[in-house]
Amino acid sequence: MSEQEAYLTARAKLIAEDRAQRLDSSLLQVASAAELRAEEIIRATKAAEDKAIWSVEHEGVTNTFAGMQFLSAKHLVIKSKLFQILTKMPKGGLLHAHLDAMVDVDFLLKLTVAQPAIHIRVPVALTPENIKSVLPEFRGLPANEFTTTSAQSLTASDYVPQTWVNYKRARETFSDELGGPEGFDAWITGTLTINPNEAYGTHNSVLKIWEKFASIFVVKRGLALFIPIAVDYIREFIRSSVEDGISYIETRIGFFSEYFVGADGQQNVPHREYVMIFERIVNEIKAELAAQGRGDEFQGARIIYSTTRAFSLEEIEWYFEDCIRLKQEFPHLIAGFDLVGNENTLHPLIYYLEPLLRFRKRVEELGLDLPFIFHAGETLGDGSEADCNLYDAVLLGTKRIGHGFSLVKHPKLVELVKEKGIAIERLTSSMPAHPLPILLNNGVSVALSSDDPAIFGNMGLSYDFFQVLVASEVNGLTTLKGLARQSVEYSTLTSAQKADALAAFERRWTAFVDSIVDGTI
Amino acid sequence: MSEQEAYLTARAKLIAEDRAQRLDSSLLQVASAAELRAEEIIRATKAAEDKAIWSVEHEGVTNTFAGMQFLSAKHLVIKSKLFQILTKMPKGGLLHAHLDAMVDVDFLLKLTVAQPAIHIRVPVALTPENIKSVLPEFRGLPANEFTTTSAQSLTASDYVPQTWVNYKRARETFSDELGGPEGFDAWITGTLTINPNEAYGTHNSVLKIWEKFASIFVVKRGLALFIPIAVDYIREFIRSSVEDGISYIETRIGFFSEYFVGADGQQNVPHREYVMIFERIVNEIKAELAAQGRGDEFQGARIIYSTTRAFSLEEIEWYFEDCIRLKQEFPHLIAGFDLVGNENTLHPLIYYLEPLLRFRKRVEELGLDLPFIFHAGETLGDGSEADCNLYDAVLLGTKRIGHGFSLVKHPKLVELVKEKGIAIERLTSSMPAHPLPILLNNGVSVALSSDDPAIFGNMGLSYDFFQVLVASEVNGLTTLKGLARQSVEYSTLTSAQKADALAAFERRWTAFVDSIVDGTI
Structure with missing residues (x-):
């Protein structure tokens, strides 16, 4: 063997060793002929689009590249053949999804305008000067408080600050100067979403983007709390997820007050009723799909x-x-416990140590399967409280870690999450400088997640899988399969449920791969 | 022990284990009382400035935060007390520094205007419309080719494209419409530097910034090649480095053509003469400093x-x-061999495999101490050729890795660089999403480096140490000491030279720490 041959052999061995812990390494060894062929086709499509789409200039897009920040590139992604293929891919579970931000804003506004109880108010009459900074408040009111005076308009100079106006009327009476009803919709949409200019310009810091983020949830709260909207909202969330290839969901619901607001405008609906509505909708959709012979497409939601x-x-x-209490009444529906909100400014986990330890003890004594599934390490900080939340999440026995962006800094924690089988719930809107390749190469388990897609417009998981695929020359179709499988394996389903879910997944995967190979996709 | 106490004990142990591989862990155990006190003072100053400077809004700065992108924050950094202290800190060695971009542009332009042989030309007469896109070319001409016609101006409508004009005259005849001589300086400076708008806006992609980068080196080439400028340039580089606390330098010199241009305007000066000039200047400065009793401040340059x-x-x-040949003639001056240029678009190391193996063999046979010190992994790519350069750098036995931005993705390579004692030469202009914390926590050796400071304006190493300090709540003065020591330990000096350099460093460090403690700094 020449020196050069010896070198190339050593090189191939080194690369294999470096990638040995990846989830696709073992999958590739047992891949079917069809899977290997599909892998080739996908890689060829990716290479072609890297040239045709991602290496050329596009009007209105500064600096195009594969895996670029999602908000600037969505219109390019949608046109991609690769993306269209991925929308058909079975995705497994969606394990990190805040219910408040899971449905397309246009859809939410259609639900809203159809509810006569929904009212809106602002702290000052809207003008062209203030409309970009004034935030609305929503509430479902009891019938006797409905506003009936037609004089009230949010844009009228005689609008009395903080007066509730019927949502539909507020929309219809929105002044022409501010764009009429379409101007109203654009204004509301702006308060409920983050646009590229905010994300990469005016709000391009952890602090500022969290401010915008928090304001969205505050604005939305009045809608999300209103039960008649929630029913259609949950149904749309699950249906659209299933259409995107998601077959199982664990969604975070924010319980921030004791009651929801009922159809009668009274804030007196307890959490258990909300959970029962959730269960009813899940069961309806399962039944619908089963009746259509699509039982493999949805295993349920928790x-x-x-x-x-x-x-x-x-x-x-x-x-x-x-x-x-909810876990005791609905053991099959409550999957775990979490704390949400900006880790960089609100309380760290260690602040709640005493009650968390007490809670954990009670859960054990009661024999409940109610793990912590904590957000932790969603930060750019190094040794900051948010970064140190990772230590506490692991020590407190978290089942998974929400985001864990800064996990890769911590060698001991990387070792521990692997040892304890803790998966990382990751979102992947922009790939450069993203720690995902570090996690994959180190054999850390990952559940790709969309987090708050309504705010960014990346509904479903297709965008996330797309970003993972295009921004790397290592990742391929097999990597995506491994990620989809992990999202089931690291769910809170029982072993038997997981086995069923994985069997269903494999059946769908085979059909998906076949459709790539025979070109029918 | 209560459950809470037990938890807190386990937590402290976990954090210690997670940080056990850090270079400051062992140093803290042997720190003097003065060092510990100085550490406290620095951390208090940092905390105070984090509130007073980095948590408030500044006019013209979008989204201020500690460790933010350097170009937008330089004016804030300079005013910081912490920065002023760090300018006095002994820094150890500067191991990654491209000679072409080591001296302040203003200084370079002063050298240039004083050289009657330096001429400039452009492909088209400059106008307000084209000045932002037209790049100049420089050359030292022989006396018989000096332009003497006073009619020629780069901004005159009758300028004959590509005609050489004396630099000084070109400056003086720059039209008022384009700002006169100051407008000329601003134009030249713009072609030799990267401003925040380019870095974070128009050129904010790996491809675009490299285009600008490459254009700078092309423009500069005509000046850097001209020996009479080079002499003063090298002197200024070393002197200003010493003033910043740098006591040893390994600089990369780009040998891209066979000859430099001499004072007579002939391109016939061989590399060995350039190296001899370099050596002479180094020796002069060493002698000067020794004569002033400042021998500890400079150990030399290679x-x-x-x-x-x-x-x-x-x-x-x-x-x-x-x-x-140069190594044989100047064994004490030639430290190693490297390949430079954009890894993402030019040839990967594997392309040169055969000649590199042959070169390495010859070096061994000749018994030369001439290691590879490769740029590798300076990329956001995952599995791309630039990313894979890391495998080849390590397999080919590189002594250090230039940048190695993507190293942290590779568990096997992280293991190997530690095993083989390969240090990473890192620049640190912006800290969020920077892999430095991952390297430090994994015990990978790092030599902080300024790379191309003239292009960005971060002369010396004070800015780099500053960024490392302020962007982390783990890093402290002891971390900086560890980094400074590593830059000596991972240099190409002999063991005896390193011991001398480290002893000199410790003497200066003690004085530095004392001046922090007694407040005389």
Whole structure:
């Protein structure tokens, strides 16, 4: 063997060793002929689009490249053949999804305008000068508080600040100067979404983007709390997820107050009723799909009980108890417990140590299967409180880690999450400088997740799988399969349920691969 | 022990384990009382400035935060007390520094205007419309080719494209419409530097910024090649580095053509003469400093012979031979061999495999201490050729890795660089999403480096150490000390030279720490 041959052999061995822990390494060894052929086709399509789409200039897009920041490139992604193929791919489970931000904003506004109880108010009459900074508030009101005076308009100079106006009327009476009803819709949409200019310009820092983020949830709260909207909203979320190839869901529901608002405008609907509505819709959709012979496409949905890191030690006690009560009544629906909100500014996990330890003990004593599934390490900080949340999430026995962006800094924690089988729930809107390749090459389990897609417009999981595929020359179709399988394997389903879900997944995967190979996709 | 106490003990142990491989862990155990006190003072100053400077809005700065992108924040950094302290800190060695981009542009232009042989030309007369896109070319001409016609101006409508104009005259005859001589300086400066708008806006992609980068080196080439400028340039580089606390330098010099241009305007000065000039200046400065009792402040400078990845297999042969000849003649000056240029578009290391193996063999046979010190993995790609350069750099026995931005993706390579004692030469202009914390926590050795400071304006290493300090709540003064020591330990100095350099460093460090503690800094 010449020196050069010896070198090339050593090189191939080194690369294989470096990639040995990847989830696709073992899958490739047992891949079927059809899978290998599909892998080739996908890689060829990717290479062709890298030239045709991602290496040329596009009007209105600064600096195009594969895996670029999602918000600037969505219109290019949608046109891609690769993306169209991925929309047909079975995705497995969606394990990190905040219910408040899972449905397309246009759809939500259609639901809203159809509810006569929904009212809107602003702190000051809207003008061209202030419309970009004024945020609306929504509420479902009781019938006796409905506003009937037609004089009220949010854009009228005589609008009395903080007066509730019927949503539909507010829309219809929106002044021409501000664009009429379409101007109203654009304004509301702007308060519920993040656009590229905000994401990469004006709000391009962790602090600023969280401010916008938080304002969206505050604005949305009045709609999300209103039960008649919630019913259609949950149905649309699950249906659209299934259409995108997602067959199982664990969604985080934010329980931030004791009651939801009912159709009668009274804030007196307890959490258990909301959970029962959720269950009813899940069962309806399962039945519908089964009746259509599409039973493999949906295994169900569960709830990760989430409350906020903004609560004081006293305030949060009620929610621990509430979560346990719900788990006892709906053991099959409540999947775990989490704390949400900006880790960089709100309380770290260690702040809640005493009640968390107490909660964990009670859960054990009661024999409940109610794990922590914590957000942690969603930060650019190094050694900051948000970064250190990772230590506590792991020590407190978290089942998975939400985001864990900064996990890769921590060699001991990387070792521990692998040892303990903790998966990372990752979103992947932009790939450069993203830690996903580090996680994959280190053999850390990952569940790709969309997080808050309504805010960014990346509905479903197709965009996430797309970004993972195009931004890497290592990742291929087999990598995506491995990720989809992991999202089932690291769910809170029982072993038997997982086996069923994986069997269903494999049946669909085979059909998917065949359609790539025979070109019918 | 209560459950909470037990938890907190386990937590402290976990954090210690996670940080056990850090270079500051062992240093903290042997720190002097003064060092510990200085560490406290620095952390307090940092915390105070994090509030006073980095958590408030500044006019003209979007989204201020500690460790933000350097170009937008330089004016804030300079005003910081912490930065002022760090300018006095002994920095150890500067191991990654491209000679072409080491001296402040204003200084370079002053050198240039004083050289009557330097001429400038453009492909078209400059106008307000084209000035932002037209690049100049410089050359030192022989006296018989000096332009003497006073009619010629780069901004005159009758300028004959590509006609050489004396630099000084070109400056003086620059039209008022384009700002006169100051407008000329601003134009030239713009072609030699990258501004925030380019870095974070128009050129914010790997491809675009490399285009600008490459254009700078092309423009600069005509000046850097001209020996009379080079003499003062090298002197200024070393002197300003010493003033910044740098006591040893390994600079990459780009040997891209066979000859430099002499004072007579003839391109006939061989590389050996350039190296001799370099040596003479180094010795002069050492002697000057020794005479002032400042011998500890400068241990010397060496050259990493660098040629370009743009060369074909045939073209590059001459440079391998040239490097060996120079090493044989100046064994104490030539520190290693490297290939430079955009890894994402030019040839990968594997392209040169055969000549590189042959070169390595010859070096061994000749008994020369001439290691590879390769640029590798300076990329956002995953599995791309640039990313895969890391495999080849390591397999070919590189002594250090230039940048290695994507190293952290590769568990096997992280293991190997530690095992083989390969340090990473890192620049650190912006800290969020920077892999430095991953390297430090994994015990990978790092030599902080400024790379091309003239292009960005971050002269010296103070800015780099500053960014490392402020963007992390783990890093402290001891971390910086560890980094400074590593830059000596991973240099190409002999063991005896390293011991001397480290002893000198420790003497200066003690004085530095004392001045922090007694407040005289």
